[in-house]
Amino acid sequence: MSMRHRPSRRRALAAALVCLPLVASAAACSSGGDGGGGAKAAACTKSNGKVDLTFWSWVPGMDKAVAEWNRQNPDIHVTVKTTPAGNAGTYQNMSNALKAGKAPDLGQMEYDSLASFRLKDGLADISSCDPVKQASGDFVDWTWSQVTFGANGKDGVWAIPEDTGPMALFYRKDLFDKYKIPVPKTWDEYYQDAKALKKADPKASITHFSQTDPNWFTGLLWQGGTSMFSQDGDKWKVDVDSPANRKVADYWQKMIDEKLVATDLQGFSPALYKAWNDGEVATWISAAWGYSTIRDNAKATAGKWAVAPMPQWNAGEQKAGNWGGSSTAVLAGSKHPYEASKFAVWLNSDPKALEILNREGGLYPAATKGLSLSALQQPVDFYGGQKIFDVFAQASKGVDTKWAWGPTMTDTYRFMSDGIAGSLGGGGKLSDVLRDTDAKTVDSLKKQSLQVAE
Structure with a gap:
């Protein structure tokens, strides 16, 4: 996608971006014309031969989850680059890389920053990718509304939910x-x-x-x-x-x-x-x-x-x-959106990946099956044997979804x-x-x- 922006496109985006609130009421949003998203998602087809993907993330232990993916998927190899937290430099570096045409295939991105990168034409719409089409039911409703625009995501899917931050x-x-x-x-x-x-x-x-x-x-x-x-x-x-x-x-x-x-x-x-x-x-x-x-x-x-x-x-x-809550986004310009989206869905919904990311990075998963991880039900030794995730489960219920x-x-x-x-x-x-x-x-x-x- 071009990094240049047309004023008419931005005005159209204003209507679509109302669907970014943290609430599962995206169906109440509507849009006209191109839905604020410009051209519809391009065809998302499998690549021929072995694929190499790059991924920027600041989550501790992400390399271990990626290593597990690479073990299971030898034909789709992911190289992860550890970066600072988003606002500590990664987002600016992503913006610069997008302008230079050197962006990674995937990037970790907090929900609050998705709209900014969409305005920059920095995200790929992965709604037509087969791995994504059935993924919405695998995630807590409000987190899916964070990564989609328009009624029921009809104006695109722009990332896969990763975690939340009650x-x-x-x-x-x-x-x-x-x-x-x-x-x-x-x-x-x-x-x-x-x-x-x-x-x-x-x-x-x-x-x-x-x-x-x-x-x-x-x-x-x-x-x-x-x-x-x-x-x-x-x-x-x-x-x-x-x-x-x-x-x-x-x-x-x-x-x-x-x-x-x-x-x-x-x-x-x-x-x-x-x-x-x-x-x-x-x-x-x-x-x-x-x-x-x-x-x-x-x-x-x-x-x-x-x-x-x-x-x-x-x-x-x-x-x-x-505080926080991130997604895994496929960035504009990736030559392998199908494989990138397949990895993003696996990373944030596979039980093994979720277990690694919770244990190593402390992520509180957005995937529904992640909420039943055994680690979230157990006492935590570092915290004196307290079942601390019971507190966060209750906190999650008290977050204002509007x-x-x-x-x-x-x-x-x-x-x-x-x-x-x-x-x-x-x-x-x-x-x-x-x-x-x-x-x-x-x-x-x-x-x-x-x-x-x-």
């Missing part, structure tokens, strides 16, 4: 017990815990607030109850700076102002891992996949962590945010990340970040020739 509270149980700090059920209690911890150990912080994880902060906003985007007819409405989101921002600004959270630690950094090992950061509000991040990078703390539900804004609620992604999330995240970095450096408040991100996102949509509701 959020909960990882906490150092030993420290909470030592300082007689109760496990918080509300955000007010979490604030009180942060003060108690700081009083007991001035070097310790309740958590870190990263400059480089805007999608983590988005997960906190998600739990707050207001989506950042919605649609009014063919127009996008941007709600980044909503009252509900400002409430979340103001809460964390208070924590920052009172020096209750560490603001000098980046997510997924050696410094953060050292702080976990040393007991200087006592909690992490993270997704189900985070269990392996702590396990693999804070080995000295084995048996000292536990998992509890996310603190609630109102006592008695059971709401959770969602949450909607915008069509230029890579831009929105960049604006938010830059703003957060400036704010933590003393250049304003988090509420300013929301306001500025809102305004810049509106400008970004207009530059993409998408209509915006004022």
Whole structure:
């Protein structure tokens, strides 16, 4: 596909992209003309002879899953390249590779970024590929709606769901017990815990607030109850700076102002891992996949962590945010869409692959059969024998499925990340970040020739 964009194509996409919200109501969407997707999917036929595919992914242990595929499928060899997380550089590198005509056949891509890459003509529509045609029933409904457009996906299938990211509270149980700090059920209690911890150990912080994880902060906003985007007819409405989101921002600004959270630690950094090992950061509000991040990078703390539900804004609620959740996309320009889609379906639905990705990468599977993996039913030694996935199963039920992604999330995240970095450096408040991100996102949509509701 061409990397150039026609304004009329972008306006048509505005109608189709309403089907990106995390909700299985894609059937309510409709489109006219070319459905916002341009030409229909090209014929997807098997290639002759042995096929070599390339795949970019940041999931730990992905090489082991790929090795199992290669063992089972000697005629379709996949070479995996380990990359940084999407917003940490991979998405930009993918964009550059697409422009240069050197993109891999497949790429790991979070649900929130699919629309941005579709606008760039960077994804292949794999809906006509035989391995994909019957795959929708193998995945949790709302995850399939994340990778399709139009009523029942009639405007294309643009990736295969991989995992989800329901959020909960990882906490150092030993420290909470030592300082007689109760496990918080509300955000007010979490604030009180942060003060108690700081009083007991001035070097310790309740958590870190990263400059480089805007999608983590988005997960906190998600739990707050207001989506950042919605649609009014063919127009996008941007709600980044909503009252509900400002409430979340103001809460964390208070924590920052009172020096209750560490603001000098980046997510997924050696410094953060050292702080976990040393007991200087006592909690992490993270997704189900985070269990392996702590396990693999804070080995000295084995048996000292536990998992509890996310603190609630109102006592008695059971709401959770969602951080991440990825898909396996076939990128535009792949000469082997049939084989690439076959691998993508296998990777995210085969029991052996799911077991490897959960064990090595901590992925919480999007495939329905993955939810019955024996590993998800067992106590986890690192977490003191707690059956932590029971907590995430409950959290998944509390995720607001009406949450909607915008069509230029890579831009929105960049604006938010830059703003957060400036704010933590003393250049304003988090509420300013929301306001500025809102305004810049509106400008970004207009530059993409998408209509915006004022």
